[in-house]
Amino acid sequence: MAAAAESDPLLPPARRASMLMDCLAVLRAVHPPHRAAAIDMGAFRRGLRGPLGPLLPPADASGDRFDALCLFDEQGVLRDAVEDLCREHLVPHPALEGHWSWGRVRAEQEERRLYEILRRLPPEEYRRARALLCEHPAGAVRELRRAWDGLWMRFDFFEAVSDWPWCRLEGWWYPCPVCRWPMRVAARGSTVDVRCEAHAARGVHYRCTPGGHGDGPVPLVGTGRAAVAVQAMPATTEHLALTRPVWRYGTLPTLMELALRDALAGLPHTRVWMWPGTVRPDEYDLHVEVTVPGRRKRVWRVDAKAWESTTALADMLEQRDIPRWALTIVLPDHQEGERHFLTARLRGRRMTVTTVGRLVAAVRAACGAGAR
Ligand SMILES: [Zn+2]
Known part of the structure; x- marks a missing residue:
């Protein structure tokens, strides 16, 4: 579960941290106290990237050992073997599904939190906030702050686009022409597909060939009927987008x-x-x-x-x-x-x-x- 959290590019950093905390607590509980104290978050995350031996509790005579097992491959991608491991050995397979439904629970909590904040607004501000969700869901922090104005401080649902690897292409991101939220970037051999997850079915998809464009953004070629020209934005900490x-x-x-x-x-x-x-x-x-x-x-x-x-x-x-x-x-x-x-x-x-x-x-x- 920790490895899945580490390797999930969609997980916002705060949520990843809270999942890892949960996992670390479970791991510490199976170690004797003096060893548990030595495993801090840094040691835990480093341990996930290497053979599992050092993270495991002291060996006893019974059971399988996974000292040599690596959770990630050389590219840092979660190995299929991890799922096999869960299915065949100590963790019942639903543990992995548990990770995903856990993600869903978090999504529902986030939705509830959004509507609780909205509900506390006077009707006029409620309407304005709903309109802003569509008109300004992502962009430069200066412009967002100006647009959201009095609602800005009460609406802490933005994250830096620079934290989201799935929408970055050579330091740039591309807003969907329909919803204005970052489009997904997916490598496909030597070309890259760029599409809005919600609006690809309506023809919001593009293709491009990275490399050789200097510091500027990679130009997109529309491949769908709704693929109008979009302006690339720098994927910096100064650019924010609403949480997923x-x-x-x-x-x-x-x-x-x-x-x-x-x-x-x-x-x-x-x-x-x-x-x-x-x-x-x-x-x-x-x-x-x-x-x-x-x-x-x-x-x-x-x-x-x-x-x-x-x-x-x-x-x-x-x-x-x-x-x-x-x-x-x-x-x-x-x-x-x-x-x-x-x-x-x-x-x-x-x-x-x-x-x-x-x-x-x-x-x-x-x-x-x-x-x-
Ligand atoms: Zn869209």
Whole structure:
């Protein structure tokens, strides 16, 4: 688990440190006290990089020993053998899954922390913070501070892009043209793919060939239909981006809601507004009303969700109180296939499930605008 934490480029440094602390405590517990005291964090992390012998407790007659085992290969990548080791020997295999679900728990905690902070804001500031999550999720610290202004000090969800190896290319990073968050950089032989994890399916992907560009950024060549020109930014400590959970659970659903609002704007007999609540603006995010004379009024109270795993999303929604109004949970269009699964899981909880495209079609049909 410690090796997995060490080698996971997506893990924010603070979270990595807290996982390593947990692991170090477990390791110390199996050593006699005088030896345990000698293993500090530095010794632990160095020990992970070499043969395991020095980290292990004194040998006894029983059991396998792994003194010669190395967790990492020469490139610093976690060896497949580590997983085999867990599967075959002392650690039951779910220990590795435990590492990942542990990561998910942390993500959920981060999401909850985000919404707790948002909920404490007065409605006007809440709306501003939600808009800022989309408009300024990453950039130069000077510009971010100016944009976030009074909210800056209360919103400690930014990390330095220089701490994120997965988005750096020769000292530069590239913001996604849709969500403005750093795009992922993945080497593929002599070329490098650059794409937004959330928006690659919509055509936000590029290719480039590193080397030979001096100090300047490597120019990107668009390979997707939404790959418009983007400006590279220096990957320094002066450039920050929202943490991954805040991007995923804050920025992405808000972008979906704004896209919905824009798609429904100007339809006849239709009124749309964002963040409608005055007491608790976060109860739902988008209010849609269709009032055709002589017909029953139709209302959608929309809560967009951009979770990668609809199973995890169902777990989270099941733990929530049943909402005061019927809620429409809106998924991205690419999760169309998972709509029925989520609907079944949420039966009896006053929530229906649809996708962005389906909701737009339903509203257009209700107001008589017809299909696009
Ligand atoms: Zn994006």
